[in-house]
Amino acid sequence: MIKLAAFLGNPGTEYAHNRHNAGRMLAQALPFYPSLSWQKKFKGLYASHESAHFIMPETFMNLSGESVFAAAAFFKIKIEEIIVVHDELELPLGFISLKFSGGLGGHNGLRSMKKCFGSADFWRLRIGLGRPDSRLPGEGGREGSGEGINDWVLSDFLKNEQETLMPALDAGANLLLQTLTCEPETLLKEWAKKKVASLEAVSPEPAVSGEIQ
Numbered sequence: 001m002i003k004l005a006a007f008l009g010n011p012g013t014e015y016a017h018n019r020h021n022a023g024r025m026l027a028q029a030l031p032f033y034p035s036l037s038w039q040k041k042f043k044g045l046y047a048s049h050e051s052a053h054f055i056m057p058e059t060f061m062n063l064s065g066e067s068v069f070a071a072a073a074f075f076k077i078k079i080e081e082i083i084v085v086h087d088e089l090e091l092p093l094g095f096i097s098l099k100f101s102g103g104l105g106g107h108n109g110l111r112s113m114k115k116c117f118g119s120a121d122f123w124r125l126r127i128g129l130g131r132p133d134s135r136l137p138g139e140g141g142r143e144g145s146g147e148g149i150n151d152w153v154l155s156d157f158l159k160n161e162q163e164t165l166m167p168a169l170d171a172g173a174n175l176l177l178q179t180l181t182c183e184p185e186t187l188l189k190e191w192a193k194k195k196v197a198s199l200e201a202v203s204p205e206p207a208v209s210g211e212i213q
Contacts (some may be wrong), residue, residue, distance in 0.1 A: 001079040001125060002179040004053045006068040008109040011058045013112065020153040022087040022127040022165070023109075024056055029166075029173035049107035052180045053077070065112030072117075083123040083179055084113060085172070087153065094164045094197035096172045098179075098187055099124045116169030125185055127165075127172055130199075164199045171196040 009021035018023075027033060036047040036054070044057040044067035053075055057067035072082060080100075086109055091097055102123045104110040114120045132152035157165055175191055178184075 001081070001182065002083045002176075003051070003185060004055065004068070004075065004077045004083070005176060005180075006064070006071075006082065006084045007054070007056045008061060008064050008084060008086040009084075010060050015154070017156040018154050019129050020061065020087055022129065022169075023085040025165075026085050026125070026127060026169050026172045026176070027054065027056060029169040030176070031173070034086050042074065043067040044071070046071060058111055060109040061112075062171055063112055064109045065114070065116035068113060069116040079117050079119055079122050082175065083125055083184070084110065085125045085176065086110065086127065087129050088126035089131050089149070089153070091126055091193065092130045092195075093128050093161055093199050094168055095128035095193060095195050096168055096175060096191065097124075097126040097128070097193045098175060098184065098191035099126060100184070100188070123179070124170055125176055125179075127168060161199065164197045167197040 005028040009015065009024035010018065015021055030036075032049055036049060038045040038047045040046075040058070042055060044055050046056075047054045047178070053071060054189050055068055055071045057064035059067055068082065068084070071077075072079070086107060088097065088105070088107075090105055090139045100123050102124075104114060104120065110120070110124070111123060129152075132149065171194075175187065179189055
C-alpha cells in the first residue's frame, strides 16, 4: 500500500491554477481535504489522514524531490511506498494513468525525485494535459519540437478545459484513495491509461509566458 502521497506543483497564488499545478489541484479533490490540517514541514506543507501521509512541496517544481525525500526519511517510508501526483504532457486532457517507475519524460519534478532518492522506482499518478497546439488546446504540436511547452504548462486551464479537468481530478482522487488501502499493483490493469472525461474544442486563448520550473 502507499504510505506517502506527494502532490507536485509550484507554490504561490500566481501558479495556483496553472496546468503544471494539476498535481496540487488533485489534493483538493480528496473528500477529506477540508478537514486536513496542513503544517509547514519538510520544505513543504504536510498533512496526515489515518495511516497516510501527504506532502505538498513548497519548493519550486525542479526541487520538489527535496521535500518528498525529507518526509519519507522522517517517517521511514520506502521509495516504493510513495506515489507522486503530477501533470503529464504525454497524456491527453481527461486521461488518468497509474504507473510504477519508468522514464521521467522531461518532467523536472520527477527528475528531482530521482536525484534525491537515487532511483525512479516510485509510483506515479499522472494527470493528462496534452501538448500545446495552435489549433486545439491539449492536442497535436510538432513532434519533438517542444515549442510552447513552457508557456503551455505555466498558463491556466481554459474554461472548457476546467470542465474536463474536474471529473478527471475526482477520478484521480478516488484512485489515490484506493492505493492507500490496497496494493497498487492490483489497479494497474484498469488504470494504466484511462479516459475519464472528454474535451470539446474551442479557440485557444493566449498562453501566459514564464520560465518552466
